[in-house]
Amino acid sequence: MSxxxxxxxxxxxxxxxxxxxxxxxxxxxxxxxxxxxxxIYDSEDIEWIKFACRLRETGMSIAEMxxxxxxxxxxxxxxxxxxxxxRQQNMRIKDQIEQLTxxxxxxxxxxxxxxxxxxx
Numbered sequence: 001m002s003x004x005x006x007x008x009x010x011x012x013x014x015x016x017x018x019x020x021x022x023x024x025x026x027x028x029x030x031x032x033x034x035x036x037x038x039x040i041y042d043s044e045d046i047e048w049i050k051f052a053c054r055l056r057e058t059g060m061s062i063a064e065m066x067x068x069x070x071x072x073x074x075x076x077x078x079x080x081x082x083x084x085x086x087r088q089q090n091m092r093i094k095d096q097i098e099q100l101t102x103x104x105x106x107x108x109x110x111x112x113x114x115x116x117x118x119x120x
Contacts, residue, residue: 019049058092
């Protein structure tokens with residue numbers, strides 16, 4: 001499977017501008033090009049981009065994504081450092097979940113108050 005950048009944008013939900021930005025920043029691996037210079041993405045590229053999107057959705061910074069991508073390119077020797085970065089991100093996600101759970105509990109409490117006859 002190979003896609004051009006417009007097809008990849010449709011597949012991932014990212015804009016063409018974002019894909020080019022990620023490439024320029026080194027978040028994406030070097031992109032293959034066709035004879036006429038068009039970007040061509042293979043299945044490995046697509047999977048990496050989808051994973052990068054998940055990292056971004058969890059709040060990982062562009063700088064951290066770039067660092068992670070560089071570590072991936074280095075290969076197995078960087079495995080422990082990649083694990084460390086992913087564990088840090090995992091902890092941030094857990095903190096976000098705890099904060100959101102607390103917010104949801106407060107909102108649910110207000111809903112209960114407003115729903116009771118005395119809450120009118």
